[in-house]
Every structure is written in C-alpha cells, then in structure tokens.
Amino acid sequence: MPRPNRFYDVIRIGPVQVGSHYDGHGRTKHTAACTAPGCGFSADYRDRSAAELAARTHHCNP
Numbered sequence: 001m002p003r004p005n006r007f008y009d010v011i012r013i014g015p016v017q018v019g020s021h022y023d024g025h026g027r028t029k030h031t032a033a034c035t036a037p038g039c040g041f042s043a044d045y046r047d048r049s050a051a052e053l054a055a056r057t058h059h060c061n062p
C-alpha cells in the first residue's frame with residue numbers, strides 16, 4: 001500500500017524525525033519516527049507538540 005509522502009516541517013530531535021502531513025480527510029497528522037537502525041519506533045499524533053514531546057523523550061531499545 002503506497003504511503004502518502006507529503007511531509008512538511010520535518011525536524012530532527014536526536015535520532016527521531018518529526019513531520020506533519022495531511023491525512024487526506026482534511027486533518028493534519030504528526031508523525032514521530034526513529035531513524036536509528038533496528039529501533040523501528042514510529043507513531044502518529046494528533047498534535048504537533050505531542051509528536052515533538054514523544055521525540056524528545058524517546059529512548060531507543062538497546
């Protein structure tokens with residue numbers, strides 16, 4: 001299933017990238033995704049601040 005790739009305002013906090021995108025239903029979602037190899041953390045949030053908070057407090061699994 002193709003994922004929409006329309007992220008904007010992408011920032012990096014440590015190994016985690018936070019980006020916002022439209023979900024195609026008139027809403028904006030905010031995704032935090034860890035880029036560290038083997039971590040695999042990724043989550044969607046309704047609030048940008050929540051996504052950034054998750055990125056700041058994220059700790060990779062060893």
Ligand SMILES: [Zn+2]
Binds near residue numbers: 015036039040058060
């Ligand atoms: Zn991680």
